[in-house]
Amino acid sequence: MMRKIGLLGAGRIGQVHAKTISAHAGSTLFAVSDVVAENAKTLAAQYGASAMSSDDILAHPEIDAVLIATSTDTHSDLIEAASAAGKAVLCEKPVDLSLERARACLANTQESGQPIMIGFNRRFDPNFRAMKTALENGDIGRAELVNITSFDPAPPPVSYIKVSGGLFRDMMIHDFDMATFMMGAAPVEISAVGSSIVDPEIGAAGDVDTAVATLRYDDGRIAVIKNSRRAVYGYDQRVEVLGSGGLLQAQNMLENTVVKSTADGVSSAKPTYFFLERYMQAYAAEWSAFIAALENGTGMPATLEDGVLALAMAEAATRSQKAGRPVRLDEV
């Protein structure tokens, strides 16, 4: 079956999804909307799709599913509207910057029965996926201590920082979901520290650019997440899991495999530069998983509940960092 897809949002990430949707044998890009109508038109033309308004997409009887790649403040509304309109939904993270609103969205969409997936793309990275499979196979026994390193190559402009919801909701939210993915459970308490040592303007805007969060699970397990807005050598995306029977490590993907040895030393390529390079394969696999779940009627591999949980973790971490004390998940 060839599913007809409506894409809401024609920005940078929308363009990635347009390509992925078109390349998949089970889906076709049917319509594109964007707040800037011209952008929708250009992207639609590239793939033989139609430019429409969001409302028309949601109302169109032939469209099976929508991919929401609009700005964060519209996510909850669009998820609700699309579900109500009987569309399957894949929505970019985060669900919302407001935990309350996200929880309402979850409540409001329960009845529709429409499948909703949140775009936690890293779950579909071939390396993290192989790690998860190894965990499920029991290759290292029970996961006990998770260690996530997640550094961006360079900080975004301060104008972006100001509307981002802060590092924990904007950046570490991916890592919170990764911890959930690896641990298979939600933590009970989060303790976070952070500071703005990369760029003092980020601090002036009330945010941090360097942060560490420690997650405590009710059975004694622990996860640590380290974030920095600046790793001058590229996008640093590594995950380690220590288990009762060993250690799993997913290392960075490098630009190439060439090693150069000279009198000055031995050098190799840098990690791939940023998320579009690193997670290119992940975006395709994410879409395949969404289509496969629709096809097979199985549960989504990253649910709206997962999205709300990650946001709750971000909320707890934000409070912990500000208050200088651990914050329990049931406080938020």
Add this chain to the structure above:
Amino acid sequence: MMRKIGLLGAGRIGQVHAKTISAHAGSTLFAVSDVVAENAKTLAAQYGASAMSSDDILAHPEIDAVLIATSTDTHSDLIEAASAAGKAVLCEKPVDLSLERARACLANTQESGQPIMIGFNRRFDPNFRAMKTALENGDIGRAELVNITSFDPAPPPVSYIKVSGGLFRDMMIHDFDMATFMMGAAPVEISAVGSSIVDPEIGAAGDVDTAVATLRYDDGRIAVIKNSRRAVYGYDQRVEVLGSGGLLQAQNMLENTVVKSTADGVSSAKPTYFFLERYMQAYAAEWSAFIAALENGTGMPATLEDGVLALAMAEAATRSQKAGRPVRLDEV
């Protein structure tokens, strides 16, 4: 400009090229031919192209270029016919199994002035390409000693071996071209040894499955190529260049970056399994380079002359292995 492409041959490698041609912003798959008409039809349909006979493709006025992915024994004839018909050509290696015929093909196409590229895909692998760039930058001074490791995961059926032209023409020909690519020159003499220790049936068919060739250059430089038809851990494709100022190594690409440490040891993923997995990116880059050369009117990055040279090296190696003595390139 959007170039219209005729694809001759709808087999396994033809299918790879069909995808690559379609995905490129400067080319469109216009027509497909195959000895089995049904195969052409199926592949053409997948990309909105037409199924035609080879003759019709060569005669079609709208077609700008052809990609020849037919069986080896048709390559020379098709290169000549396509050039005479005013088409640009990208032809899969080898040019021919007969060195004499390949040389005639080179002579017969000189006048046409049409650009001809031979599909030495490994030149476009991002790792070997990065290595070549480093050499050109002088990162390790002058290349003095090249070491090529090229092992297939498993031997082909003996029926294939019998029509393959032998290991040197069928398998090592890629490595001969790689030596030329890295050295930027042709050797003066080749010394080869070989045996059939992987599969005695290969020996019974008059071929070898394990071989080493040593290439001597007129300025004293040396290259070594090692081939085996069996590396049970996957496709082993590594190149090393020792230069006056250091060493360059292109290592294998692995299936993923996960490392597992247990009481039994530390383990990581295997190399990608075979050429379609390993050289997927290379095929796309090869096609881009072909289109770019047409676009810019620059020389092809792998010429018919390169194809004839690789075949001459294979011929010299074959004779050397059989005669048990070094064979000079000017003997063949």
Add this chain to the structure above:
Amino acid sequence: MMRKIGLLGAGRIGQVHAKTISAHAGSTLFAVSDVVAENAKTLAAQYGASAMSSDDILAHPEIDAVLIATSTDTHSDLIEAASAAGKAVLCEKPVDLSLERARACLANTQESGQPIMIGFNRRFDPNFRAMKTALENGDIGRAELVNITSFDPAPPPVSYIKVSGGLFRDMMIHDFDMATFMMGAAPVEISAVGSSIVDPEIGAAGDVDTAVATLRYDDGRIAVIKNSRRAVYGYDQRVEVLGSGGLLQAQNMLENTVVKSTADGVSSAKPTYFFLERYMQAYAAEWSAFIAALENGTGMPATLEDGVLALAMAEAATRSQKAGRPVRLDEV
């Protein structure tokens, strides 16, 4: 000059030191004491030294320096006595289990003017040393985020745990000093979590076997330390420092460099098993540094102050873990 050394303690670590002292061109093992006189006699005989009581060693006019490798509860007393007796001192860590007693020891030895070094052997590991040198060279700018992984291969017997002072004072104390070594400063606050998931008996004994501590520095920098009493693949000792200009990583040392690729995957050797294997070179370098500092009259490369600081950090972490809140260094 050949310095005559008195070794207090002939246990496992004492035996390592005996060998190192003897092998050094600037020192000779002159006398050995132990609570079990027989052990002192055996070890002394091996190196042509004399077995004596501790008192006799401290009183012996020919002895220049003592190495204290006795049980922890005797360290402070012996440091004071040896200093008072005019001996230079190298004492194994920790200074004491009691922070108060350690501080008194520091106060009581100020007047003697004798050089005192604490055996933070990891500072002399060639890998961490190379990392420190790179930091001092400014290779990665300013250190901003330190990440220490320190896992033992297997937990000690619970009987040991009971007298150990707990994981933070017994095991993580090395990592606290490593953080100080890399950061070149003391933190202002420590936040620690821990649990006993490796062995419930450790929990029953009031200790933890898995723990994470986060260290906050007054200028916003952060360090994270992860400890586990069990890594079934061997001793895991890695340090990472993210700086404004890059990342430094000291990886594990492996038993050998052999890589095996088979149909089952690619495998390599495990990390060296435990501290005697991993830090063999470090113990020799530590002793050389001690002798060199005596020779040159320069400051010790790991001082009694460093020992007291590490203990204060352990105290803060212990309290933080028990109280479930961050603890400031100036609280302890």
Add this chain to the structure above:
Amino acid sequence: MMRKIGLLGAGRIGQVHAKTISAHAGSTLFAVSDVVAENAKTLAAQYGASAMSSDDILAHPEIDAVLIATSTDTHSDLIEAASAAGKAVLCEKPVDLSLERARACLANTQESGQPIMIGFNRRFDPNFRAMKTALENGDIGRAELVNITSFDPAPPPVSYIKVSGGLFRDMMIHDFDMATFMMGAAPVEISAVGSSIVDPEIGAAGDVDTAVATLRYDDGRIAVIKNSRRAVYGYDQRVEVLGSGGLLQAQNMLENTVVKSTADGVSSAKPTYFFLERYMQAYAAEWSAFIAALENGTGMPATLEDGVLALAMAEAATRSQKAGRPVRLDEV
């Protein structure tokens, strides 16, 4: 039992052996000789041994074994004399520069029945040893294709080259023995090419500085050895064995494990600089193996026959390189 050892030769490698002999629990350095009596005296004093003439060492009734570390031209004579005097012998490689003389030495020492070991130190390198063990365990099935990379960091002075016997006898002889060690058999034919591209003065002296030898075994197996007198990044000592069931690779040992990632790339430490650094552990293990073989009355782990075989291989390679044709072992 504590064996008393006489060391013949107090040069650079003699000094390494003196240390190793002294450090071993089963041997003591009893006497040292050298053509420069002063050198013998200095070295002997360092270890509490006596300086003697070679004749006196061989005649001394208390000396159990001798280690011959004199200049190559004296090896055969000293091996014969020591055997005749009833001493066990460990002699540095090569046995002799003359294959004829080495064969005579073998014949002349048969009757004595004294154990004779040749110092092929690389057999005792922990990495190559682990590889050999894996081969013996059948980890990769039958060894089919051996690939040895052996590059020195910098060429020796031409004055040394002139008396060295040439690259094949002086440098590649180690690799010939390594091929024998890994293959467990002697080749039937060797084909070698070489040139002087590192230093034309080496060519003027009649030698080569870059060479490749291909070894053919009677059962079809093949080994390749690559030598260069110059690898500016350090001593490059790697061995690979492709077998029917996989690949074994022994990689270089690095100066440390630190990896540095900056905007310029990712860099790591260089290989250990030269043989004293790289094979320090191997020399100790070699001596242990010698003592253990004496202790247990088992065969030597590197025999005089091995020494003669390696020399025959060097002779065949030398002839092959000069004549430009393969040379059979039974020709030399």
